[in-house]
Amino acid sequence: MKTLTIALMIFLPWAVHAQTASSIIPDTVKKSDTLRQLDLIDIGKLLFHIRPKIVRTLGEKRVYFSFLPISSTVPGGSGRVLVTSTSASIYLGPKRTTNLSNMSFTPYWNFGSRFGLPLRSSIWLSDNTWTIQGDVRLLRYPQFTWGLGSTNEESDRSLVDYNYIRFYQAALKQIEPYLFAGFGYDLDFHSNIHSDESGIDLKNFTKYNYGTAGSSFSSGITFNLLYDSRKNSNNSLPGAYTSFVYRLNPTFLGSNSNWQSVYIDLRKYLSLNPGKPGQQNILAFWTYLWSSFGNVPYLDLPSLGWDLYNRSGRGFDQNRYRGKTLFYFEGEYRRDITENGLLGFVVFSNINTVSGSGTLFTSWHPAAGTGLRIKFNKGSATSLGIDYGFSKGYVAILINLGEAF
Numbered sequence: 001m002k003t004l005t006i007a008l009m010i011f012l013p014w015a016v017h018a019q020t021a022s023s024i025i026p027d028t029v030k031k032s033d034t035l036r037q038l039d040l041i042d043i044g045k046l047l048f049h050i051r052p053k054i055v056r057t058l059g060e061k062r063v064y065f066s067f068l069p070i071s072s073t074v075p076g077g078s079g080r081v082l083v084t085s086t087s088a089s090i091y092l093g094p095k096r097t098t099n100l101s102n103m104s105f106t107p108y109w110n111f112g113s114r115f116g117l118p119l120r121s122s123i124w125l126s127d128n129t130w131t132i133q134g135d136v137r138l139l140r141y142p143q144f145t146w147g148l149g150s151t152n153e154e155s156d157r158s159l160v161d162y163n164y165i166r167f168y169q170a171a172l173k174q175i176e177p178y179l180f181a182g183f184g185y186d187l188d189f190h191s192n193i194h195s196d197e198s199g200i201d202l203k204n205f206t207k208y209n210y211g212t213a214g215s216s217f218s219s220g221i222t223f224n225l226l227y228d229s230r231k232n233s234n235n236s237l238p239g240a241y242t243s244f245v246y247r248l249n250p251t252f253l254g255s256n257s258n259w260q261s262v263y264i265d266l267r268k269y270l271s272l273n274p275g276k277p278g279q280q281n282i283l284a285f286w287t288y289l290w291s292s293f294g295n296v297p298y299l300d301l302p303s304l305g306w307d308l309y310n311r312s313g314r315g316f317d318q319n320r321y322r323g324k325t326l327f328y329f330e331g332e333y334r335r336d337i338t339e340n341g342l343l344g345f346v347v348f349s350n351i352n353t354v355s356g357s358g359t360l361f362t363s364w365h366p367a368a369g370t371g372l373r374i375k376f377n378k379g380s381a382t383s384l385g386i387d388y389g390f391s392k393g394y395v396a397i398l399i400n401l402g403e404a405f
Contacts, residue, residue, distance in 0.1 A: 036340055037340055037375070037378045038338075038340040038341065038342040039342065039375040039376060039377055039378040042378075043342075062379065063088060063089070063090045064088070064377050064379040064380035064382070065086070065087070065088050065377070083107075084106065084107060085104065085105075085106045085400070085401045086104065087102060087104040087105075087380070087382060089101065089379075089380035089382070092123070092124060092126055093124075093125065093127050093128075094126070094127070097127045098124055098125075098126055098128055099124040099128055099230070099231055099232070100124070100380065101124050102121070102233060102380075103119070103121045103122075103123075104119070104120050104121075104401070105117075105119050106118050114140050114141070114142065115139070116138070116139040116140070116141060117139070118135075118136070118137040119137070120134065120309065121133070121134040122134075128174055129173070129174055130171060131171075131174075131226070131228075132169070132171050132172075133168075133170045133184070134168065134169050134170075135166060135167075135308065136166065136167055136168070137165070137166040138164075138165055139164040139165075140161075140163050140164075141161075141162065141163075142159055142160065142161045143159075143160060143318060143319045144157040144159055144160070144317060145158055145160050145202075145319055145322070146319075146321070146322070147205065147207060147208075147322070147356075148206065148208060148301075148322055148323050148355075148356035148357070149323055149355065149356020149357040149358075149363075150353070150354060150359040150365065151356075151357045151359065154393045154394070158197055158200050159195060159196040160193065160194070160195055160196070161192070161193075161194060161195070161196050162192055162194070163190070163191045163192050164190050166187065166188055167185075167187040168184065168185075168186045169185055170182060170183065170185075170222060170224050170245075171184065178227055178229045179225075179226070179227050180224075180225070180227075180228070181224065181226075182224050183221060183222060184221070184222040185219075185220070185222070186218070186219075186220050186247055186249075187219050187220075188216075188218040188297075188299075189215070189217050189218075190215060190216045190217075190299045190300075191215040192215070193211070193213060193214060193215060193299070194213070201213075202298075206298060208298050209295075210257065210296065210298060211256070211296075211297025211300065212298045216256055216297035216298070216299060217254055217255060218249050218255050218256070218259070218297060219249060219254040219255050220247045220249035220253060220255065221248055222245050222246065222247045223246045224243070225242075225243070225244040226242070226243050226244075227241070227242040228240075228241050228242075232380070232381050233402075238269045238270060238271040238274070238282065239269050240267065240268050241265070241266070241267040242264075242266050243263070243265040244262075244263070244264055244265075245261075245262070246260070246261075247260060247262075247263070248260050249261075249294075256297060257294065257295035257296075257297075258294055259292060259293060259295055259296045260293045260294055261290070261291065261292040261293070261296070261300075261302075262289075262290075262291050263289075263290050264289045264290075265287075265288040265307075265308075266286070266287050266288065267284070267286045268285045269282055269284050269285075270282065270283045279336050279339065279341070280334055280336045280341065280344055281334070281335050281336070282333070282335075283332075283333055283334075284334060285329075285330070285331050285332075286312075286330045286331075286332075287327075287328060287329040288307060288327075288328050289327050289328075290302040290307070290325070290326045290327075290328075291325040291326075292324050292325070293324075296324070298322075301322050301323065301324060302323060302324065302325060302326035302354070303319050303321070303322040303326065304318070304321045304322070304326065304352055305318035305319060305320075306318070306319065307328075311400075311405055312328050312330065312350070312404075312405075313350065313352065313367070314330075314348060314350060314367060314369055314387055314389035314396075314404060315389030315390050315391045315394065315395075315396065316352075316365070316389075316391050316394060317394055317396075320365075320394075321352060321354040322354065322356070323359075323360070324355045324356070325354065325355040325360055326352065326354045326355075327353050327360070327361070329350065329351050329352075330348060330349070330350035330404075330405070331348065332347065332348040332404070333346065333347045333348075334346050334373070341375050342374065342375050343372070343373065343374060343375075344372075344373035344375075344383070345370065345371065345372055346371045346385075346403075347369075347370045348368065348370070348371070348387075349368040349369075350366070350367050350368075351364050351365065351366045351367070353365070365391065365392075367389055367390065367391035368390065368391075369387055369388050369390060370387070370388060371398075372385075372386045376401060382401055382402055383402065384399070384400075384401060385398075385399065385400045385401070385402070385404070386398075386399055387399075387400075387404070
């Protein structure tokens with residue numbers, strides 16, 4: 001779930017009284033080596049006098065867990081929900097030659113009919129010989145839609161409700177250092193698609209003929225290329241990431257219509273103090289181009305905030321812009337506040353353009369914001385991110401485990 005408008009941090013009651021970094025860190029810690037990395041687990045042990053336990057290991061493979069409970073709302077204003085975010089990270093081979101594998105489970109429920117069960121995984125086998133990427137979701141998911149393109153005003157929207165099953169899996173083999181190639185299978189099944197507003201016909205509202213009523217089924221194979229020189233996707237150190245995914249959805253695999261898509265994702269991370277690897281002072285850049293061809297079902301069209309991990313478009317309502325093609329660019333500055341890495345901040349801005357009514361590369365939509373970072377688990381380099389984003393006519397507070405990209 002993308003937008004979190006009000007957050008209750010159950011796990012961190014002490015944080016509301018904190019005014020400065022020095023008021024958070026006990027004197028016993030401040031007198032020690034300031035370069036020692038700290039996280040919320042360390043603070044909890046010191047404040048509540050918790051005796052350290054033996055870290056769970058599998059042979060030499062250390063497992064890192066992070067858990068965050070949040071109270072919030074789901075898109076579309078359908079009431080309060082309970083959201084939890086649980087992540088597990090493990091090295092499946094030598095740390096020097098193997099990336100950190102991650103799995104995250106972020107269920108939500110509004111104590112009624114609306115819920116989400118998303119499970120995402122990024123598995124790296126020993127020495128990075130193979131990487132297996134997965135995204136499985138079972139959702140009942142309301143969201144506003146503004147039709148196609150950029151011409152509709154903020155008020156020109158309709159609340160769409162539907163059930164959604166996603167199953168994405170891809171296996172890629174290393175062919176050169178940092179370079180991988182492979183194949184995958186993607187399935188998107190939307191059912192009970194309708195507007196929650198009486199008198200609204202989605203086909204007429206969106207002026208789009210495919211997948212705007214009843215259900216849509218897309219089943220396709222993917223060809224995947226990946227270049228990834230990062231060691232840890234939870235908190236990317238200086239490096240680069242490039243992903244190319246070509247998806248083919250033929251009717252003989254069950255798709256309602258023949259359609260194709262191309263997704264190109266580019267990211268670059270630049271360290272501004274390479275002599276201090278333990279201190280974060282980074283410029284990060286992210287851009288992607290997502291284009292589709294053929295009779296694509298409406299809910300499968302490129303849409304802002306519907307990238308693989310639903311992290312794009314901070315400062316916009318999810319799904320605000322949709323079209324056959326979407327181009328996106330974001331830049332972010334990341335900096336530690338404390339030398340021990342416990343606290344940090346980010347400043348970001350992004351911009352997008354989408355096809356529809358001749359608006360691709362002629363109509364641009366900017367957003368910006370800032371955020372606080374609290375080191376949640378130093379073992380997996382996972383941080384708690386609290387971001388404030390804004391654009392014309394819209395503001396939002398977002399909470400996530402890990403960086404946006």
